[in-house]
Amino acid sequence: MAKTATTRYDIAEHLRTPEEMAAYFEACLEEADGDAAFIAKALGDIARAKGMSQIARDTGLSRESLYKALSGDRSPGFDTILKVMGALGLKLHVEASRG
Template sequence: MTTGKTTKLAASVPFNAADYLQADDIPGYLAEVIHDGDTRALPLALRTAADVLGMAELARRTGLNRETLYRTLSDRGNPRLDTLSAILEAFGLRLAVQPNEQPRHRPTPHPARKRA
C-alpha cells in the first residue's frame, strides 16, 4: 500500500579516507597498502597521507618543494625512486626489497626443444 509520500534522501558525499586518518596512523596505513601489493593503490595512498599531514609539512620533512610534491602525487605523477624514498621517509618508512612469499616459477623448457 502506498501513501503517495516520498522520502527525500540525503545527498551522498564522496568518501575521502583523509577524513578518517590521523597523522599517527599514516605509517601503518602506507605499510598495509604496500604490503597488499597493488601498485596502483600506492599513489592514491600517498596523496591521502599528504592531505592528512599537509603539503607544506610534507615539503618541510622531505626537503622537496611543494610544486614538486603536487606534481609527483598527482594522478599523472610518476615519482622517481629518490623522491618516493624521501616521501616514505617523511612518514617514518623506508624502501626495502625482500623475496616474494610465493616465488614465481619459470616454466621448464620442453625436453624436445634444444637451446641454440
C-alpha cells in the same frame, strides 16, 4: 521523497596516527601489484593527512610538485618516493616473496 546528500570519501581525513598511516601504506603496497602510480597516490593520501606544506618543507620540494608527483596520475622518481617516506616517518621493509 527527500534527497540524500552525499560527500566524497577522503581517506586522509581518517589517517590520524603514525600506526594508521603505516598500516594504510602497507595495505596499499600489497594491493598495488607493481603499480607505482597507485603507491604514489597512497603516499599522497598520507601526506595530505599530515599536511602537505610540512612535507614540502621536510623534503625540500614545492607543494605543487608534490601534489603532481603524488596524484596517482604519474609515477614519480624513486628519490621523490624516498624523500616523502622519510618526511612521513615511514620506512621500507623487505622480505623474501613466497613465490
